[in-house]
Amino acid sequence: MSLSTLARAIAESPTLSLNEQARVLRERGEAVVHLGAGEPKNKAPIGAILSSASRLNTGDVKYTPTDGIPSLKKAVIRYTEEQYNKLVAPENVLVSGGAKQALYNLLFALLNPQDEVIVLAPYWVSYPEMIKMVYGVPVIVRPEDGTFIPRMKEIEDAVSSYTRAMIVNSPNNPSGVMFPPELIGQLVEFCERRNIYLIMDDIYHRLVFDGKTHTPAYRYATRDIESGRIIVINGISKLYGMTGFRIGWVIAPKPIVDVMINVQAQTTSCVSPILQYAAEGALTGIQSVVDSLRMTLENNRNVMLQELRSFDGIKVTVPDGTYYCLPDFRAYNNDSVALSRLLLKKALVVTVPGKEFGMEGHLRLSYATTVKEIKQGVERIKWALDPGAPNEIYIGDKKLVRDWL
Numbered sequence: 585m586s587l588s589t590l591a592r593a594i595a596e597s598p599t600l601s602l603n604e605q606a607r608v609l610r611e612r613g614e615a616v617v618h619l620g621a622g623e624p625k626n627k628a629p630i631g632a633i634l635s636s637a638s639r640l641n642t643g644d645v646k647y648t649p650t651d652g653i654p655s656l657k658k659a660v661i662r663y664t665e666e667q668y669n670k671l672v673a674p675e676n677v678l679v680s681g682g683a684k685q686a687l688y689n690l691l692f693a694l695l696n697p698q699d700e701v702i703v704l705a706p707y708w709v710s711y712p713e714m715i716k717m718v719y720g721v722p723v724i725v726r727p728e729d730g731t732f733i734p735r736m737k738e739i740e741d742a743v744s745s746y747t748r749a750m751i752v753n754s755p756n757n758p759s760g761v762m763f764p765p766e767l768i769g770q771l772v773e774f775c776e777r778r779n780i781y782l783i784m785d786d787i788y789h790r791l792v793f794d795g796k797t798h799t800p801a802y803r804y805a806t807r808d809i810e811s812g813r814i815i816v817i818n819g820i821s822k823l824y825g826m827t828g829f830r831i832g833w834v835i836a837p838k839p840i841v842d843v844m845i846n847v848q849a850q851t852t853s854c855v856s857p858i859l860q861y862a863a864e865g866a867l868t869g870i871q872s873v874v875d876s877l878r879m880t881l882e883n884n885r886n887v888m889l890q891e892l893r894s895f896d897g898i899k900v901t902v903p904d905g906t907y908y909c910l911p912d913f914r915a916y917n918n919d920s921v922a923l924s925r926l927l928l929k930k931a932l933v934v935t936v937p938g939k940e941f942g943m944e945g946h947l948r949l950s951y952a953t954t955v956k957e958i959k960q961g962v963e964r965i966k967w968a969l970d971p972g973a974p975n976e977i978y979i980g981d982k983k984l985v986r987d988w989l
């Protein structure tokens with residue numbers, strides 16, 4: 585079959601494919617523990633459901649303006665003012681089908697073929713693939729010192745005359761690490777000076793622990809939104825646990841938003857009004873839902889860390905936020921894909937190989953699940969890898985015998 589070379593070069597989404605494998609195993613009756621999830625178990629906030637349902641009840645479900653319904657855009661503007669202390673205009677906002685589509689449209693709008701985008705490892709799996717999909721070139725910067733925080737020098741060395749943008753995701757999927765405010769300040773200064781777009785993927789920005797707070801890049805901007813270099817991507821998926829509602833947005837200078845509107849108009853017309861009203865309901869409804877999700881995640885993170893610390897040889901960097909941590913399993917196996925496969929096949933635990941995030945030798949473990957699953961999951965990983973752990977365990981009445989160490 586003849587398919588485009590570019591399309592064939594795009595990798596399958598490892599996280600979505602793992603979800604599918606876990607679903608199939610569960611359907612077969614296997615007691616799979618899912619530490620691969622990128623979504624929490626909460627129900628959608630009531631404000632979102634009521635707002636969406638009342639729109640559906642009117643029967644008036646038609647195309648909307650491509651850039652989003654005015655009342656949702658207003659809610660995004662208010663959100664930006666409250667959470668970022670930044671006043672933006674409706675012309676700076678575009679609502680898309682998830683942060684994912686917002687980011688894709690943005691890269692489509694910004695890049696010429698061969699333009700480079702700096703991607704900081706560990707990175708979210710979709711960044712390099714999306715950059716390639718618009719004929720750009722991802723340039724990966726991997727911290728030399730083995731941490732998850734790059735040095736400015738490493739970033740500066742990776743920048744060339746082709747560099748058009750840099751993507752920063754802090755707090756970060758997959759490590760949970762949040763960049764210190766000084767680094768955010770340096771990035772803003774550098775990008776303004778070098779005329780590089782600084783794309784802040786803030787999708788986890790309120791899911792931060794230990795009393796810390798996220799630092800908006802705008803805090804360090806010396807230019808206004810129109811002449812500035814900062815572009816913010818955000819959405820409701822992670823903050824409100826509304827992954828299935830598929831609403832995200834971008835805040836950018838007007839000329840960029842204008843082009844993105846054309847791109848979106850020619851590809852999807854608009855996002856469904858049912859989902860847009862749900863997002864408006866979430867943004868204007870009770871915000872304690874975000875706090876309660878954050879508190880649950882913080883507690884889960886603590887349980888995960890406690891379980892991992894009883895595991896000899898595993899090094900784990902404490903996540904400042906998000907749903908994830910990225911422990912270093914190199915003491916057991918350097919090949920994260922093989923390790924993740926072994927854990928799924930033999931111990932029925934879903935993990936995501938660090939290789940997918942540009943960090944070989946690590947596994948991404950999600951704590952956006954129940955405390956029971958976190959404990960069971962780590963216990964099974966330990967059993968599978970640690971020679972000091974018992975040779976047999978029971979999953980329900982099924983006995984697993986370790987025969988590969």
Ligand code: PMP
Pocket residue numbers: 622681682683684685708753757785787818819820821822827830831832
């Ligand atoms: N950015 C990051 C860092 C993510 O982890 C995700 C979702 N996994 C997204 C963007 C996309 O989010 P959405 O569901 O809004 O498309």
